Amino acid sequence: MDASTLSPPLSDAGRKIPVSVLVVIHTPALEVLLIERAQQPGFWQSVTGSIDAPGESLAATARREVAEETGIHTGTAALPSGALRDWHLANVYEIYPLWRHRYPAGTWKNTEHVFSLEVPAGTAVTLAAREHRAQVWLPWQEAARRCFSASNADAIRQLPHRLMPR
Numbered sequence: 001m002d003a004s005t006l007s008p009p010l011s012d013a014g015r016k017i018p019v020s021v022l023v024v025i026h027t028p029a030l031e032v033l034l035i036e037r038a039q040q041p042g043f044w045q046s047v048t049g050s051i052d053a054p055g056e057s058l059a060a061t062a063r064r065e066v067a068e069e070t071g072i073h074t075g076t077a078a079l080p081s082g083a084l085r086d087w088h089l090a091n092v093y094e095i096y097p098l099w100r101h102r103y104p105a106g107t108w109k110n111t112e113h114v115f116s117l118e119v120p121a122g123t124a125v126t127l128a129a130r131e132h133r134a135q136v137w138l139p140w141q142e143a144a145r146r147c148f149s150a151s152n153a154d155a156i157r158q159l160p161h162r163l164m165p166r
Helices: 058-070 097-102 140-146 150-162
Strands: 019-026 031-037 047-050 084-094 109-118 132-139
Touching: 019 058, 019 150, 031 058, 031 140, 047 058, 058 084, 058 109, 084 150, 109 150, 132 140, 140 150
Parallel strands: 019 109
Antiparallel strands: 019 031, 019 047, 031 132, 084 109
């Protein structure tokens, strides 16, 4: 799905576009990185974030959000671009009322595109302190149970099957 076809008119400058990515970061052993939201203690999640502009690709959004929220950069010798996988899966969900003020007036749904990123065990994480307060690497089953978001938990539960060779 092309993100540009999903973007609303930009009548509300400075507001978030309701098209986002969810990036499940994991090791080859399927340990999953979860990060805790700074302003909502107990809200554990994978990397998420909205496209910045209608022309930004979903993959570029995923790479940018991973770098901003965790300090992990793709497209390097240690972590090639191919480590980021687009699942070609989109979830449409209702935006929590707590966060609707960030979007154009009347926006209440978001379309979230799912990606995964395999990183070597022991990959260092540097959190964006304004956004997240803690991190944890967990076995995928435990990570799915800890997520506050149903779509995030579902994505983590799909991880072993999505990574199987076809």
